[in-house]
Amino acid sequence: MITFKKGKKDRLLRPDEEKKTFGAGLNFAASEAYRLLRTNLLFALPISSLHSGETCRVVGVTSSMSGEGKSTTALNLGYVLAESGKKVLVVEADMRLPTISGWLKLERRVGLSSLLAGLCTEGETIQPSGIQERLWIMNAGPIPPNPTELLGSERMKTTLRNLAGACDFIILDLPPVNEVSDALVASRLIHGMIMVVRQGYATRSSVGEAMREMENVGVKVLGFVMTHSERQGTKYKSYYKGKYAYAKEGKDKAEPAV
Numbered sequence: 001m002i003t004f005k006k007g008k009k010d011r012l013l014r015p016d017e018e019k020k021t022f023g024a025g026l027n028f029a030a031s032e033a034y035r036l037l038r039t040n041l042l043f044a045l046p047i048s049s050l051h052s053g054e055t056c057r058v059v060g061v062t063s064s065m066s067g068e069g070k071s072t073t074a075l076n077l078g079y080v081l082a083e084s085g086k087k088v089l090v091v092e093a094d095m096r097l098p099t100i101s102g103w104l105k106l107e108r109r110v111g112l113s114s115l116l117a118g119l120c121t122e123g124e125t126i127q128p129s130g131i132q133e134r135l136w137i138m139n140a141g142p143i144p145p146n147p148t149e150l151l152g153s154e155r156m157k158t159t160l161r162n163l164a165g166a167c168d169f170i171i172l173d174l175p176p177v178n179e180v181s182d183a184l185v186a187s188r189l190i191h192g193m194i195m196v197v198r199q200g201y202a203t204r205s206s207v208g209e210a211m212r213e214m215e216n217v218g219v220k221v222l223g224f225v226m227t228h229s230e231r232q233g234t235k236y237k238s239y240y241k242g243k244y245a246y247a248k249e250g251k252d253k254a255e256p257a258v
């Protein structure tokens with residue numbers, strides 16, 4: 001049985017280290033958008049849709065290209081799920097380009113790559129997020145030469161099975177579908193996939209190609225999250241306008257559409 005080290009209620013990050021792109025640092029409109037994503041996910045993937053005996057939902061987050069907002073979406077989705085009382089583990093499964101552990105100033109000496117290579121145990125790779133007491137992070141670990149092989153390994157399957165006994169949600173922050181095959185390899189391990197689409201960046205053909213690839217391997221796409229949206233007329237006013245603001249006045253930039 002895996003035990004997660006106790007998370008701290010208070011933020012461990014110093015105020016000057018806080019980012020406006022995740023957790024409590026988000027403005028009101030963005031937080032509300034992620035809460036809506038949480039609700040839609042709970043409807044799209046009810047416990048009754050899992051195999052009998054399963055209670056932990058394993059969800060992948062991917063996109064067609066890099067830089068569309070996968071890691072931000074995975075972390076904030078984990079945060080709002082934890083906020084609602086769920087025990088959540090976000091796995092930095094984009095081992096080539098891990099970012100979450102850097103944002104949260106987490107230790108990266110051992111992580112998913114070391115675990116899959118048989119160099120450490122699950123417990124050693126899981127750290128409290130420091131931003132929500134029920135949210136834990138498994139960092140990517142040292143960048144391995146063969147991430148696709150590791151993600152597709154039998155050990156990855158066993159790891160997820162073991163972790164599933166210890167939490168309510170596992171969210172995999174996966175690499176982009178059109179660039180590497182990791183997300184497709186991992187797709188057989190998840191209950192459903194969330195597809196992030198960055199407005200004005202992802203093209204119809206890039207999203208189409210990603211969708212075809214996922215269809216070919218039978219991924220259950222739960223829905224889409226549109227990021228960097230320029231949607232006008234939000235009912236929420238921005239509480240923060242700066243470098244990391246997601247919602248400027250009249251523009252709601254985090255717009256989950258699952």
Ligand SMILES: Nc1ncnc2c1ncn2[C@@H]1O[C@H](COP(=O)(O)OP(=O)(O)O)[C@@H](O)[C@H]1O
Pocket residue numbers: 021063065066067068069070071072073099226227228229246253254255
């Ligand atoms: N909903 C959003 N609205 C605006 N900017 C966003 C949103 N989600 C992410 N971003 C920004 O987009 C950039 C890429 O995000 P990231 O999560 O690292 O993408 P990926 O993991 O897909 O490479 C970051 O600067 C992040 O702050």
Ligand SMILES: [Mg+2]
Pocket residue numbers: 070071072094097098099
């Ligand atoms: Mg990322």
